[in-house]
Amino acid sequence: MKKNEKIAIFLLIFAAFVIVAAGLEFVDQWKPDLIIPGPSVTRTARLSDYFPKLKGEYCDTTIYFLESGEPGGTVMVLGGTHPNEPSSLLSAVLLIENAVVTQGRIIVIPQANLSGFSHNDPQEASPRKIHFETAGGGVRVFRYGSRATNPIHQWPDPDIYINQFGQSLSGSETRNLNRGYPGDPEGNYTEQICYGIMEVIRQEASDLSIDLHEASPEYPVINAIVAHERAIDLASIAVLDLQMEDLDYSLEISPPSFRGLTHREWGDYSDTLAILMETANASQGRIRGKTDEALVLTGKDKMYVKAAELGRLYVPYDENGHPIEERVGRHLTATKMLVENMNMLWPEQAVVYHGVPDYYELMEQGYGNYLLPSL
Numbered sequence: 001m002k003k004n005e006k007i008a009i010f011l012l013i014f015a016a017f018v019i020v021a022a023g024l025e026f027v028d029q030w031k032p033d034l035i036i037p038g039p040s041v042t043r044t045a046r047l048s049d050y051f052p053k054l055k056g057e058y059c060d061t062t063i064y065f066l067e068s069g070e071p072g073g074t075v076m077v078l079g080g081t082h083p084n085e086p087s088s089l090l091s092a093v094l095l096i097e098n099a100v101v102t103q104g105r106i107i108v109i110p111q112a113n114l115s116g117f118s119h120n121d122p123q124e125a126s127p128r129k130i131h132f133e134t135a136g137g138g139v140r141v142f143r144y145g146s147r148a149t150n151p152i153h154q155w156p157d158p159d160i161y162i163n164q165f166g167q168s169l170s171g172s173e174t175r176n177l178n179r180g181y182p183g184d185p186e187g188n189y190t191e192q193i194c195y196g197i198m199e200v201i202r203q204e205a206s207d208l209s210i211d212l213h214e215a216s217p218e219y220p221v222i223n224a225i226v227a228h229e230r231a232i233d234l235a236s237i238a239v240l241d242l243q244m245e246d247l248d249y250s251l252e253i254s255p256p257s258f259r260g261l262t263h264r265e266w267g268d269y270s271d272t273l274a275i276l277m278e279t280a281n282a283s284q285g286r287i288r289g290k291t292d293e294a295l296v297l298t299g300k301d302k303m304y305v306k307a308a309e310l311g312r313l314y315v316p317y318d319e320n321g322h323p324i325e326e327r328v329g330r331h332l333t334a335t336k337m338l339v340e341n342m343n344m345l346w347p348e349q350a351v352v353y354h355g356v357p358d359y360y361e362l363m364e365q366g367y368g369n370y371l372l373p374s375l
């Protein structure tokens with residue numbers, strides 16, 4: 001055999017190895033995350049139970065019902081609208097696995113855009129998975145996904161996305177779940193997911209619906225509660241209560257002209273009180289340095305410390321970063337404040353629960369401590 005033939009065979013074998021290895025990683029990204037029903041989960045449903053057209057589709061995400069059996073209201077919590085904002089999924093998971101509901105019920109959709117968890121954005125160099133050791137043993141793993149629906153499920157993007165209100169957005173926003181509300185049963189894949197979630201809110205008559213997010217530290221709406229105008233009283237009192245706990249939040253009223261977002265369309269197209277919340281996530285920011293699992297979990301980044309020194313950020317930032325415990329703790333404590341204030345304002349629709357760690361408990365004990373063991 002000639003030398004160049006040997007080299008060619010070697011290169012072919014090497015290429016085959018790379019293709020198989022990349023393919024296995026690709027398939028691995030499609031495997032579902034383990035979420036363990038906690039003490040109050042009475043049943044689960046799928047999005048297609050509310051919008052049958054989604055049956056058999058990858059996006060047909062699981063809905064968890066935490067029901068007390070006692071009369072009261074309904075609160076819905078949505079995680080994973082943007083799967084590259086991990087505190088949203090991780091907060092929803094702690095509710096599912098820990099909450100003990102004694103009045104009313106909580107509906108949790110931890111992975112609202114499940115399609116977005118099936119890929120991530122190669123040029124962002126994001127880690128594919130994040131890991132936590134649990135107190136009871138074993139390691140729990142969650143996917144770190146993309147901001148948007150997988151192009152395998154929705155392709156191609158138009159040059160300009162014109163939403164249902166005739167507003168023009170950049171083409172990739174056509175796959176952004178938080179631009180497609182109130183959804184359209186005949187619309188694109190993402191708009192159909194929006195329609196399914198809208199149907200959950202309407203058919204279950206959710207009294208208070210909370211959409212959990214994270215944002216880049218350089219983004220102005222951060223450590224924030226954004227409220228539909230019917231929810232503004234509720235959100236105002238919650239922000240004051242949070243300040244008493246040393247948790248600063250800015251309060252934003254949902255802009256009436258910015259269409260397609262949860263805090264606008266959930267409130268306009270159902271009777272629910274609509275809220276969106278943001279925490280600070282350096283791993284999705286534009287001026288971050290090395291992007292790895294440690295950055296996702298600790299939020300420590302020298303570039304952001306520098307940016308803060310230069311006064312360029314909308315959130316305090318020092319060498320302590322913004323760990324995942326802080327971000328999940330903020331979401332869970334603010335959710336509790338909102339629910340307790342709803343109970344005060346409208347006692348007939350009260351939802352009472354306990355067992356979920358707050359900001360200070362998470363900061364002390366760590367996130368993994370509150371996950372159920374995978375053994």
Ligand SMILES: [Zn+2]
Nearest residue numbers: 082085213214
């Ligand atoms: Zn988001």
